[in-house]
Every structure is written in structure tokens, then in C-alpha cells.
Amino acid sequence: MTPHPFSSDALKEANEAFTNWGITTIPEFEDYPGVAGGGAWTYGISNTSEHKEAAFEVLKFLLADEQLVKYYSIFGDISRFPLDSPSLREEVEPDPIFENVDYDILFAQEFAAPIARSEFENEINRNGIFVDLVKSDLDVNTFIRETEEKITSIVADLKGKK
Numbered sequence: 001m002t003p004h005p006f007s008s009d010a011l012k013e014a015n016e017a018f019t020n021w022g023i024t025t026i027p028e029f030e031d032y033p034g035v036a037g038g039g040a041w042t043y044g045i046s047n048t049s050e051h052k053e054a055a056f057e058v059l060k061f062l063l064a065d066e067q068l069v070k071y072y073s074i075f076g077d078i079s080r081f082p083l084d085s086p087s088l089r090e091e092v093e094p095d096p097i098f099e100n101v102d103y104d105i106l107f108a109q110e111f112a113a114p115i116a117r118s119e120f121e122n123e124i125n126r127n128g129i130f131v132d133l134v135k136s137d138l139d140v141n142t143f144i145r146e147t148e149e150k151i152t153s154i155v156a157d158l159k160g161k162k
Helices: 008-017 052-062 065-075 086-091 103-107 126-135 140-161
Strands: none
Touching: 126 140
């Protein structure tokens, strides 16, 4: 079985194959120096959850420093270690294959600001649109045009109800 490219097993394989390696940030846009252009792993609790308080307690438990240290000990790869506390990162003893890796680079960029969302975004079943596309006999351009027309109509109706 091939390991995930960012797993500690994959990095151990890479370490055996290459002796001079490291990690770096993702490329930056010229207009946004120092800003990471991707997303991040996130946790959330649905607004419609019947157990919001219990779900929040689970997240607090899972994201407590003690649990994150356990998580690190299982996965062995600090790039999976969601800590921004340098003192806590220093407590962790990385696997020896990572001893020459500069982990500070993982925290060198700021996260990009969230993209603006439409107030009608939740009214459109985007996953359903994708499923419809896969099942459709239409060519992609026709499907996109017809879908855009449907969405425009839905948004117009919603705007009319305001």
C-alpha cells in the first residue's frame, strides 16, 4: 500500500531515498506576500445540530493541547500538528528523521481572508448540481448554461421575497 504523501511513513521513505530535504511554504501571489493561498483543516458544528453544546465539548477535548500531543505521537509528523504556540511545539520531540527540518516555516504565512459568500449560497444544492452533471446526457457547456439559468431564476425569486 502506498502511504499518503504527507504521512510520516511517506516522509520516512523519502528520508531513506534523499538525504538532503526539507519543507517550505506554498508559493505566494505577488500581490499578497506572506499570505497562504490555500485553506486549512477546519472543524465545525452545524447550526441545525440538536447537540451543539455536546459537540462543542468534543471539539474542546480533541483540540486541547494534551490531545494534540497524543495526535502528534500517533502520526509523528509535526506538519499535522495544529499548534501556533512555539512553547508547546518545543515540548514535542519529533521523530529523528525530522530533526533537521525547520518547522517554523509551517507558521510563516498568514491565512488568506475568507472569500465573500452570497447570501443565497445555502439555497443552492451545489452537491446536487454536481451529481446532476454526472448523470446528465447533456454536453458540459449546455449543462452549465442551463444550470446558471436555473440558479439565476432561484436567486431572483429569493430576492423578490425579501
